[in-house]
Amino acid sequence: MRKFSMILLAAIVLTSCVSKKKYLALEHENGEIKSELTKTRVEKEDLESKFAAIQERVDAYNNKINTLTSLNSTLNEENDSKMETVSDVAVISNNTKAKMRETLEKVDPTLVSQAKTLKDSMDLAISYNLKSKMSSSSFNEDDDIAVSIDETVVMISISDKMLFNTGSYRVSNKANGILQKLADVINSEPSIDVMVEGHTDSRSINTEKIQDNWDLSVLRATSVVRKLQNKYNVAPEKLIASGRSSYQPLASNDTRDGRSKNRRTRIIILPNIDKFFALMESDK
Secondary structure (H helix, E strand, C coil): CHHHHHHHHHHHHHHHHHHHHHHHHHHHHHHHHHHHHHHHHHHHHHHHHHHHHHHHHHHHHHHHHHHHHHHHHHHHHHHHHCCEEECCCEEECHHHHHHHHHHHCCCCHHHHHCCCCHHHHHHHHHHHHHHHHCCCCCCCCCCCEEEEEECCEEEEEEEHHHHECCCCCCECHHHHHHHHHHHHHHHCCCCCEEEEEEECCCCCCCCCCCCCHHHHHHHHHHHHHHHHHHCCCCCHHHEEEEECCCCCCCCCCCCHHHHHHHCEEEEEEECCHHHHHHHHHHCC
């Protein structure tokens, strides 16, 4: 019996020793796991911090890229709209030059070949657009209406017979068509001013209402201005009336043909050339 008790006691002690070793081993293993978990958490936080820094740099780079893209787009737009002086006569942008090239494709190639400079091309293109907008089967383009650019203005010269009866300053009904088209051009662009300038030949005139050619040239200009204002609703603040008498002839007054060329009304449009070209294009 005693022997049995000793064996039982030894078994209990041995079992207790084995369990304690397992506990200590498990406790050690648990400690390592906690240590690894802590290490992993620290590494995770470190990675998150690094990722946030990287993301911040990426966002900064993206902002720079967007800014540069926007700047490049702005610079391209500015380059297209950048104004270029043309022979100290007018200014023109890349956008306008592109439109001008499109217009010149419609013009008689013979005329285009004669345009030696950028100003020549601009004259030809704007002349084509104006004549197209103001076209009429009753116009003789060589004698009745001429369009050109002089310095920074567009000039439309209309022969006397298109607007008035001989020796008269009253606008005739046959002028309605051309004045309507002219008013359409003026009214389509609010930024332009228009000077109507009367010219006569050198033959003297003296009537009850007209003292001389100064009177006649001014009265013709004011008649056109009133017609544009009252019949075609052109804002009067955009209009200027002036007379040049016979002192700016286009040809010799010694011949009938020369005197006919000198009797004219010149419409001087003072726009931004780009805007003027744009409004001419918009009606096609």
